[in-house]
């Protein structure tokens with residue numbers, strides 16, 4: 001379904017940002033393919049669960065695509081899921097089947113497509129670990145497939161071009177006792193609640209951990225814990241998280257992030273790289 005002037009704030013975890021002039025809610029692959037053939041000359045943006053993006057207050061003139069494709073299929077060799085499925089749903093479905101390797105995903109609030117693009121990870125695991133292949137639609141509207149070994153994955157990034165729309169992914173099946181899988185999930189959830197702010201408007205980790213450092217430690221050393229700019233705040237609980245305390249604008253959040261970056265550079269000599277994608 002194609003819409004115009006769609007507010008994006010409710011579709012992101014920060015709950016800030018303006019509107020999209022053009023917005024496709026893709027309910028079928030055919031609809032997505034048709035749209036891409038029409039709009040291929042434009043620089044479009046694929047929005048997942050909006051858990052790693054900061055959309056500017058002015059919104060975007062780029063067409064925004066959001067997948068409403070959430071199917072889950074089991075074959076002899078694989079679990080095949082749609083790119084729009086939530087990581088948490090995938091993790092729960094796997095747990096119900098007594099399949100391991102996806103427990104950490106129950107704590108990541110993104111979609112499978114966003115997770116693969118970002119190579120989402122936690123507690124020593126990454127989404128690419130058990131990936132077999134992805135299916136994507138390119139700018140010309142062609143559906144193509146890439147095996148895991150044809151994609152380069154590293155810390156919070158992949159070599160996938162920004163204009164590929166990931167529509168499906170296949171994962172290996174690794175059987176384990178259901179109880180153990182659910183125990184691991186509960187353990188990760190507990191760890192998360194102890195160390196990070198939960199049930200708040202945030203984008204998760206703001207900056208990537210630089211080699212040999214933890215971003216939160218550098219931010220803490222630089223005296224930024226609890227710092228505020230308008231309605232944006234550096235979390236007291238985990239200072240690599242920026243929080244919208246209720247009335248922040250995207251500008252508040254971006255400005256606060258930039259101040260943190262500058263303070264860290266001045267204090268420690270390390271330039272933090274944004275993990276959050278700013279649009």
Ligand SMILES: Cc1cc2nc3c(=O)[nH]c(=O)nc-3n(C[C@H](O)[C@H](O)[C@H](O)COP(=O)(O)OP(=O)(O)OC[C@H]3O[C@@H](n4cnc5c(N)ncnc54)[C@H](O)[C@@H]3O)c2cc1C
Pocket residue numbers: 013045046047048049050051052053067083084107108109110111112113114115116117118119120121122156164165166167202203204205277
């Ligand atoms: C509370 C909280 C905790 C978090 N914890 C973690 C964590 O532990 N580990 C971690 O890695 N991340 C974490 N994150 C960040 C975020 O959840 C992940 O990066 C997640 O994988 C992003 O998925 P998304 O669907 O929300 O993508 P979005 O934020 O919507 O988009 C992120 C990027 O992915 C691209 N994208 C989205 N969907 C597709 C698709 N179908 N095809 C192609 N590209 C696509 C977008 O264009 C964009 O470039 C956390 C975020 C929050 C809010």
